[in-house]
Structures are given as C-alpha cells and as structure tokens.
Amino acid sequence: MHKSVSVKELVANTHLSVLAGGDNLDRPIPTSDISRPGLELTGYFSYYPSERIQLLGITEISFAKHLSDQELDDYMTRLCQPDTPAFVISTSLEPPIQLVKAAQQAQIPILTSKLNTSRVLSNMTDFLEARLAPRKSLHGVLVEVYGLGVLITGDSGIGKSETALELVKRGHRLIADDRVDVYQQDEQALIGQAPQILNHLLEIRGIGIINVMTLFGTGAVRSETKVDLIVHLDIWEQGKKYDRLGTGTDATEIFDVRVKTINIPVKPGRNMAVIIETAAMNFRANSMGYNATDDFDRQLNGLIKTNSEHDQEHPDQTKKQ
Amino acid sequence: MEKRQFKITAETGIHARPATFLVQTASKFDANITLDYEEKTVNLKSIMGVMSLGVGQGAVVTIAADGDNADEALDAIAKTMKEEGLIE
Secondary structure, three states: OOOOEEHHHHHHHOOOEEEEOHHHOOOEEOOOOEEOOOHHHHOOOOOOOOOOEEEEOHHHHHHHHOOOHHHHHHHHHHHOOOOOOOEEEOOOOOOOHHHHHHHHHHOOOEEEOOOOHHHHHHHHHHHHHHHHOOEEEEEOEEEEEOOEEEEEEOOOOOOHHHHHHHHHHOOOEEEEOOEEEEEEOOOOOEEEEOOHHHOOEEEEOOOEEEEHHHHHOHHHEOOEEEOOEEEEEEEOOOOOOOOOOOOOOOEEEEOOEEEEEEEEEEOOOOOHHHHHHHHHHHHHHHHOOOOHHHHHHHHHHHHHHHHHHHHHHOHHHHHHO | OEEEEEEOOOOOOOOHHHHHHHHHHHHOOOOEEEEEEOOEEEEOOOHHHHHHOOOOOOOEEEEEEEOOOHHHHHHHHHHHHHHOOOOO
16 A cells, blocks of 8 residues: 555645645645756656656746747646646746646646745655655554653553553653554654544553543643653563663664663552653753763772772781771 | 454444454463554554554454464454454
8 A cells, every 4th residue: 555645635734825726636645755847847858757746936937937838838738747746836926827727637736835945845845754654553652751752662461551641640741552653754763643543542441541631631642752762661570680770772673763772670569650750861861961870880980999099008908807 | 473364344344342352352362463454563452552443344454473372362363253243
C-alpha cells in the first residue's frame, strides 16, 4: 500500500487558499518532493517531474510574461499531466491565464499563498514529509515528562498504563497508550503519536478505557512528541545484573535513530512514576553536560590518589592501623 | 516463529467484544503474539492496540506467535476467532 496525502489535507494544513479547481481537491500527492518548473518554461520537458506539486514563484511567473501566447498554451498544457497533484502560486501572484485554462481542463487545482516561495516551500515540505514518512507501530506508552518524550515499554500487564496514569497525575502528559506510531522526522529525531482513534485514551485494567483529557484536562495530553528516551520495564529478577552506576550505553534503533534505552526492574514497592521522572531529569542533566556518575568518579579518583600518596609518605602508619 | 493468516468474515469486523476475547486468549500464553494488518503490527495482548486497527470485514490479518507453546497459542486464538464469529 503506497501512502499519499490529498491536496485537501495540504490546503488545510499549510495555510493555502484555493484559487481554482476546488472540486478536484481529492487528488493524491504521492511524494514530499516539490518541483519548481523553470526549465519547463523554456520548453525543456525531458525530466519534468509531473507527479510532484508544482510551485511557481516570482521567477517563474515573471518569466512566463515574456513568452508568446502560443508558447504559453503549449507549455502550460504540458505542465498539466494526469498525475500532477496541484499548482501552487506564491506571493499572491496572478498565474498565466493559459495555466488556469489548462489546469481546469485537466481538473488540477490551483492554490495560492500570500507567503513567499521559500516559506511556502518549507511549509509544504515539512507537512508532506511528516505525513508521507514511513511509520511503524510500537507496543508501549508514550508520555512527556519534563518536556522529554519517554517511551515506556515492557510486557503486557507489567504496569505501563498505570505508570502513565500516575505520571499524568503528577502533571506530565500522555501522548499514546498501548500503540505508539512513530516516524523519523530527520536524522536525529523520532516522532511518536497516537493512532487517531486512541487519542487521549488510556486503558486501566479493572476500570476500562478512560479519557485522560476529559478527566484531567487539556494540560494532561499532547498529540505528538519526539521520542528522547526509552524506559523498559522488566520483572525484577534475583541475580540479574542491573546498571548500578548509570554508565550504560544501551540504545534501541528505530528506523535510523538510536534512542537511549534504560532497563528498570519492577517489583512491589518501587514507585515507577518517580523512577521515570528521575530518569528523565537525569537524562536532561546528562544532555546538558552534567553527569553525576562522572563527577563522583572524579572525586573518588581524587580521594584514592590522596590516600595513596599519604600511604607512600607514611607507610608505617598504614601498617599499624 | 509460527504464523497464520485469517480472513475476517464477520460483518462487524474486530470490534470491542471479540477484541477483548482475543486479547484474553493471547494473554494466557507466554509467547510473544502479534497481529499484522495493513503493514501495522500490534501486540495481540494489547486491547487498545488491537482495537486501534479497526479491522473490518474482508480484511486479512496475520497472527504470529514466537516463544513457548506458539503453536498451541495460535490454535487457541483460531478457536476464539471461530467462537466469536470472526472467521468461518
């Protein structure tokens, strides 16, 4: 199944207005690439990417003014291919009448914007990239804790949703429960959101489905967030080795993004919400350049060094003790 | 890993009630069980996950089980699906 976005969705999300062809807004946009037909206006159509949104700015519109009516008729008709999703005119410019006619014939909408070409381009690219990026569904709960996106994972029944509920009660935000859809925004960022039907919902065993926004207010939810940290909940096992110093470098690779992952053992009496809050805070401190373990390590090394020098100077004292 | 495909014939699709029973059946097993539908994979032990897919009549879903008693788990799930009228 190939993903696509309709022209209607593009209009609704990028502040464009419809100049002509309002009945044809269901046309699909299959790619986030955007074409600026410049060479095409000189008659060079060999590599015309017709399946892309065609964006015309001051350069293209003013160049078109120098063309003869016959050339315009020809080129504008050739710009309107069956797979062309839409034309976008920036800076509220007037498109050539030949384009309006040809587009009407081919049932391609023409959209306009007050913004300049670069702004329109970046708005459209941001929206289309987010919508057309490959998505993956993960099993877990996504919460925002102190502004950090924390994905809580672990086996069913370990208490992910209950932990999220307590985090919400403590003033943090729920993004998605049970199923988190993620996509890669750029090389570094992984964005997670809830599938629309699960927006604001949380399932708590024994209570059922609750709507977090209705119960706790609009401040308790968020529609999407970057996934900064993965906290994996695991049943506490006697004898299993856990990270005691916080020097772990575990990461989970999702698409091309490596997300730092910590394993937290669960057992009765451990308050998971407080532990996750602390993990998030500590992660923030680390990203801001402060690492308590490193700091402690430095001090410990200093102490060891002082003690060793002391011992070498007064070896007899050590022996006596 | 064991995999099986099912065609959902129920007019109402996998709605809340059969979803609950499917999840209950899956949760009896230790194996990791997933349901695949239109390139989306959800944990079959997660009620919200299963319901979020909105699987309708005529849809083909793949259920995969990995781990202890995987085959037995798939048998039990197939049985539940039949009992709930999801498949023929």
